[in-house]
Amino acid sequence: MAVLSGPALNNAAPVTMPRKIIIDTDPGQDDAVAMLLALASPDELEVIAVVTVAGNVDLAKTTTNAAKVLELAGRADIPLYAGSDRPLGQRELVTAEHVHGPTGLDGPDLPEPQIAVQDMHGVDFLVESLGASDPGSITLCTLGPLTNVAAALNKAPDIASRIKELVIMGGAYFEVGNITPAAEFNVFVDPQAADIVLRSGIPITLLSLDVTHRVLTTPERLAHIRALGNSCGSAVAAMLSFSEKFDIEKYGSAGGPLHDPCVIAYVLQPDLFEGRAVNVSVELDGKYTYGMTVVDYWGVTDRPHNAHFVRSVDDEGFYDLLTERLRRLP
Numbered sequence: 001m002a003v004l005s006g007p008a009l010n011n012a013a014p015v016t017m018p019r020k021i022i023i024d025t026d027p028g029q030d031d032a033v034a035m036l037l038a039l040a041s042p043d044e045l046e047v048i049a050v051v052t053v054a055g056n057v058d059l060a061k062t063t064t065n066a067a068k069v070l071e072l073a074g075r076a077d078i079p080l081y082a083g084s085d086r087p088l089g090q091r092e093l094v095t096a097e098h099v100h101g102p103t104g105l106d107g108p109d110l111p112e113p114q115i116a117v118q119d120m121h122g123v124d125f126l127v128e129s130l131g132a133s134d135p136g137s138i139t140l141c142t143l144g145p146l147t148n149v150a151a152a153l154n155k156a157p158d159i160a161s162r163i164k165e166l167v168i169m170g171g172a173y174f175e176v177g178n179i180t181p182a183a184e185f186n187v188f189v190d191p192q193a194a195d196i197v198l199r200s201g202i203p204i205t206l207l208s209l210d211v212t213h214r215v216l217t218t219p220e221r222l223a224h225i226r227a228l229g230n231s232c233g234s235a236v237a238a239m240l241s242f243s244e245k246f247d248i249e250k251y252g253s254a255g256g257p258l259h260d261p262c263v264i265a266y267v268l269q270p271d272l273f274e275g276r277a278v279n280v281s282v283e284l285d286g287k288y289t290y291g292m293t294v295v296d297y298w299g300v301t302d303r304p305h306n307a308h309f310v311r312s313v314d315d316e317g318f319y320d321l322l323t324e325r326l327r328r329l330p
C-alpha cells in the first residue's frame with residue numbers, strides 16, 4: 001500500500017480561522033449595513049462583540065439600534081456593550097439626526113429588541129478583552145467617534161501593543177469635511193480621542209471620506225439589494241433610501257456615499273482598496289479647521305507614518321461583495 005507523504009498529504013487547502021473582530025459603532029444606517037456585512041461573513045470574521053458609542057444619535061439610541069441589527073441578522077448571541085455617552089473631556093456631544101433621522105436608524109420598521117445589553121461598560125470590555133487576548137489576535141473596527149478606543153487606551157495603554165489592526169472609518173483630506181468645511185463627523189465629534197488613537201502606535205488603516213465618497217448607493221445598486229427578497233435586503237434598502245437623501249441633495253450625486261461598510265469590506269477583501277502609508281494628524285486648535293485630519297499625502301514633512309490612508313476603491317467590486325453577502329442573511 002502506497003504511503004502518502006509530502007504534497008499528497010498536504011494538498012488540502014489550508015484551513016484559516018476566522019479573523020476575530022470587535023465592532024465599535026454608532027448606528028446609524030451605514031453602521032448597520034457594516035454590521036450586517038460582517039455578520040454575513042462568519043467564515044472570514046468572528047464578531048467577538050459589538051460596542052456602542054454616542055455619535056450619530058445618543059448612546060441609548062445607538063445601543064438600541066445595534067441590538068435591532070443583531071436581531072435582524074439572527075445573531076442575538078453576540079454580546080453587546082454600551083460605551084461612552086459623550087466625547088472625552090468637556091466637549092458637548094454633536095449628533096447627526098439631520099442625516100439619520102430621530103431614531104438614528106430611520107427607514108425600516110424594526111421591532112424593539114429583546115437583547116440584554118451587557119452590564120460591563122464598553123470601555124472596560126475593550127480593556128479587559130484586549131488585555132486578555134493573545135497579542136495581535138483581535139482587529140478593532142471603528143465606525144463612529146473614537147471615544148471608546150481612546151478612553152480604553154487612557155485606562156490601559158498596554159492594550160495598544162495587543163491590537164492586530166485598527167480599521168477606522170473617519171477623517172477626510174482631498175474630499176474635505178462633511179460636518180464642517182474641514183472636518184469629518186466621526187473625528188469632529190471627538191477630535192481629542194482621534195488624536196490619542198492616531199498617536200498610539202497601533203497599526204491603523206484609515207478609510208476616510210476620500211474613499212467612502214467613491215462608493216455611492218446608486219438606484220441600480222439599491223434595486224439589487226431590495227430584490228434580494230430577504231428581510232435584511234429589504235431593511236438595508238429602506239435604511240439607505242432614507243439616509244442617502246441628505247447627501248444626494250447636498251452633493252447632487254448619483255447616490256449617497258456608503259461610509260462604514262468600507263471598513264468591513266477592507267477587512268474582508270483589502271485588494272478592493274488602494275492607499276499609502278502617511279502621517280495623519282488632527283487639528284485641535286484651528287478656529288475654522290478644528291477636528292480636521294491633516295494628511296501629509298505627498299510626504300512634505302518628517303512626521304511619522306501612523307496610518308495606511310486608503311484613497312481609492314473598486315466600487316463595483318465593493319457592491320458585488322456587499323450584495324452577495326447580504327443575500328446570505330435572513
Ligand code: RIB
Binds near residue numbers: 169178
Ligand atoms: O462621516 C461619516 C461617519 O459619520 C459614518 O460613520 C456615519 O455613520 C457617521 O457616524
Ligand code: CA
Binds near residue numbers: 025056144260
Ligand atoms: Ca458611524
